[in-house]
Amino acid sequence: MYTKQKWVVFLAAVLLLTSATFDAALAENGHKERRRYQKRHRNSAEHNAKSHLTPVNNSTYKETCGACHFTYQPELLPSASWGKILDRLDDHFGEEIDLDQEPKKIIAEYLKANGAESSSAKLAVKNMRSLKGQTPMRITDVPYIGHKHEDDDIPADAFQRKSVGSMSNCIACHTTAERGIYDDAYVEIPK
Numbered sequence: 642m643y644t645k646q647k648w649v650v651f652l653a654a655v656l657l658l659t660s661a662t663f664d665a666a667l668a669e670n671g672h673k674e675r676r677r678y679q680k681r682h683r684n685s686a687e688h689n690a691k692s693h694l695t696p697v698n699n700s701t702y703k704e705t706c707g708a709c710h711f712t713y714q715p716e717l718l719p720s721a722s723w724g725k726i727l728d729r730l731d732d733h734f735g736e737e738i739d740l741d742q743e744p745k746k747i748i749a750e751y752l753k754a755n756g757a758e759s760s761s762a763k764l765a766v767k768n769m770r771s772l773k774g775q776t777p778m779r780i781t782d783v784p785y786i787g788h789k790h791e792d793d794d795i796p797a798d799a800f801q802r803k804s805v806g807s808m809s810n811c812i813a814c815h816t817t818a819e820r821g822i823y824d825d826a827y828v829e830i831p832k
């Protein structure tokens with residue numbers, strides 16, 4: 642009788658102990674799950690900030706505005722800048738551009754709907770932040786862009802070289818510009 646009771650007590654103690662470790666294991670597991678979830682959540686939040694600009698995907702814009710120069714991604718300038726550019730096509734940096742109403746409307750809608758202020762791309766966000774409300778007609782007048790090209794590593798004559806022409810010719814040096822990638826890792830200044 643006596644030993645039996647002892648056994649019961651012993652068993653109860655064992656049960657209590659195992660259930661306690663089991664609970665601890667469960668809690669630890671839950672913790673891990675939660676941590677994993679937070680990590681996944683953080684990663685997807687980072688993912689939402691695009692690392693590159695969206696390549697130009699409007700054929701009217703590409704054909705019309707790409708006739709003389711690189712077709713700049715709309716995310717490079719705020720939509721108010723694009724509005725100004727389109728309002729002054731009779732004197733476009735010394736050129737007169739005669740556009741029919743229909744293509745002009747298509748281009749205006751595309752540029753304004755995709756302006757820098759509605760982009761989550763890092764470059765667009767940085768451009769917007771540096772503009773502080775200004776709406777220049779040149780991407781090269783965006784303070785962040787100007788600042789990035791003041792680097793001592795860029796030869797003084799780089800922008801005047803025949804193979805480049807001017808700083809407006811992004812694609813002369815940014816080999817991946819058409820894909821919306823301006824990282825310095827893909828820059829090659831032509832001779």
Ligand code: HEC
Nearest residue numbers: 705706708709710726734736738778779780781782807809
């Ligand atoms: C007839 C040729 C021609 C056409 C067509 C043309 N552009 Fe231009 N664009 C120019 C010239 C020239 C410059 C000045 C480039 C320079 O300073 O090196 C320029 C500059 C620009 C710049 C400023 C680039 C910078 O320096 O940051 C933007 C933005 C621009 N054009 C947008 C457009 C848009 C939008 C269209 C279509 C509606 C268009 N362009 C069509 C000739 C043209």
Ligand code: HEC
Nearest residue numbers: 780789792794799800807808809810811814823824825828
């Ligand atoms: C003469 C060649 C040349 C031209 C033209 C040029 N760039 Fe650059 N760009 C460079 C170089 C070189 C760097 C790297 C500077 C550094 O960090 O040392 C750079 C850096 C940049 C950066 C920063 C990249 C980073 O990883 O931080 C951006 C954004 C950029 N350029 C955009 C443009 C745009 C937009 C245009 C056209 C309007 C343009 N560039 C025209 C040579 C050029």
